[in-house]
Amino acid sequence: MEFIKGFTFAPFARKGSYLKKKTYESLDNLKERVGINFIILVPNGLQDTPQSEEICYISNSTVSDEELEDIINYAKDIGLRIAIKPTVNCKNGTWRAYINFFDEDVHCEPKWSKWFASYTDFQIHYATIAQKTGCEMFIAGCEMVMSERRENEWRKLISDIRNVYKGIVSYNTDKYQEHNVKWWDCIDVISSSGYYPISDWEKELNRIEKVVKKYNKPFFFAEAGCMSTKGSSEVPNDWSLEGNIDLNEQAEWYKTMFESSIKREWVSGFAMWDWAGSQYLLSRAKNDKGYDVYGKPAEKIIKKYYDMVVKE
Template identity: 25%
Template sequence: MKRFFILLISLICCSCSGQESKVNGISFVASPKEINETNIDPVVKVNANWAAVMPFGFVKNLKEPSVVFNIERQWWGERADGAKKTIELLHQKRIKVMMKPQIWVWKGEFTGNISMDSEEDWRSFENSYEDFIMLYARLSEEMKVPILCIGTELHTFVQKRPEYWSQLIKKIRSVYKGKLTYAENWDQFANAPFWDQLDYIGVDAYFPVSDSKTPTVEELRDGWQQHKSKIKMLQSSIGKPVLFTEYGYRSVHYTGKKPWDSERTNGDIDLIAQNNALTALYEEFWEEPWFAGGFLWKWYHNHDEVGGEDNNRFTIQNKPAEKLIQSLYKDD
């Protein structure tokens, strides 16, 4: 009888360990001004159980060897005090947080192209970036944030300076006890040299999956297969779960052709294409045991004033896709 009881308990424990809920996340855009709990209620309503909080550091150009961060000129939500308050509000609603400090290059130049011309500049930039990340690593530990993302779409920096990143990860772990990831762009995710030092393989999942104006779910799922096989191949070799640190589609024609395209053009609104693309991604990945979930790009604090059916941007707010995600996230 005793042996039977022990076996039963072990079976229950094994079963439960395999049922960890997915990250049904949103990317919470930093607010210009202080927010309160009413700004979190729509996040709860869409059934998100996670949110990425994204303080920012700024770089003047792709060769500038310093990161400017946590200064008064920044928006409230981009600074440490704003990030802390946002985390508190999310925690009050039982929403888990991934801290995701990000770099913005003036004029919107791509962070993946940041590269210094001299060893001296590299060292200066690395010291500055370390100060930036360690501030938010300490805040993440203070706030008991479960996941910290140590960088976003920095492939040149990452690939040219692997020793720096290896040491930075060790320093982060000396002050932060949660799990670590890094958000690499869809076309470079296999080239990050340090996945074995992290807890999740982080991918910003803007993969091209269809050339059609309004692609069907079936067509989009077909378009995922080549990318999915590469993701799974890396996951199998590293042995860490995959987390979509960003995913999303604009409500625009040809949304699956260049999903990373954020050009501020109006018109060509296609709410069906956005729905279909989100449905296909969810159906392809959310049931996979090696897939941890993802953070939808992007969600604004002022819910009633953003998005809408005449908006062709990434946000799902006040569009049919909001109800879709509410349903998909509820089912998990």
């Protein structure tokens, strides 16, 4: 697998977002400024609560199929490879990792069977688009931690995806969960969210390496990132952290991640979180405390290492 020098681009975009000229300009900026060869697009599926059985992906909260196809075709025209990662979220704000149901069906209670039927419909819809547009990878969801124990359902889902999509199939588990997924053998590429504290990278990579060697699969970080907020390098997954702006701390986190990871031959790339479809003015970069790296020291760090890596 060609080394992934990637970014998640404009995730969870609302309908109409990919029709805007500035979105295409942002994608051009990303390729030019960071030197990427790969993007992940993240269509948004919504359910009301973690115990809701129905997932909606046709509301104004999700880009239309037509605009998704158009931006895929444009990305391919400018030399990028593309993955689609349909990702479900809860309208009430609960993180998707907590979507959960009783392991045994109970009358009058929500059920895994109905949820997986809706989730499968959601995934197959976008797997069909991935096949139609020639996307190089399909990622069957993200950080669905409580559901991952439902091995039979996940195996069936991956099989159903392969019936309509003939490219590389992956799944993006959450940080610290790589060793808990028991069905890695049925996918092509293991991927996870690399939000590890700056002081823990070597330890966590040692743990992940055992999983990669056990299943003998390629691996990449389908998400990785750190806010430019003081203290974020120790809790990079905490998007709610309050603190002062610290652009250098964000840059140091990225430097540590790269220096720890690229010496591991089994790490086949990264897709950083994230690059916005609508960017702030460069003059405002020094005042932004979020995950964005546009115009920040971290952007130069990422480009430096992406330019350096020539793994195939």
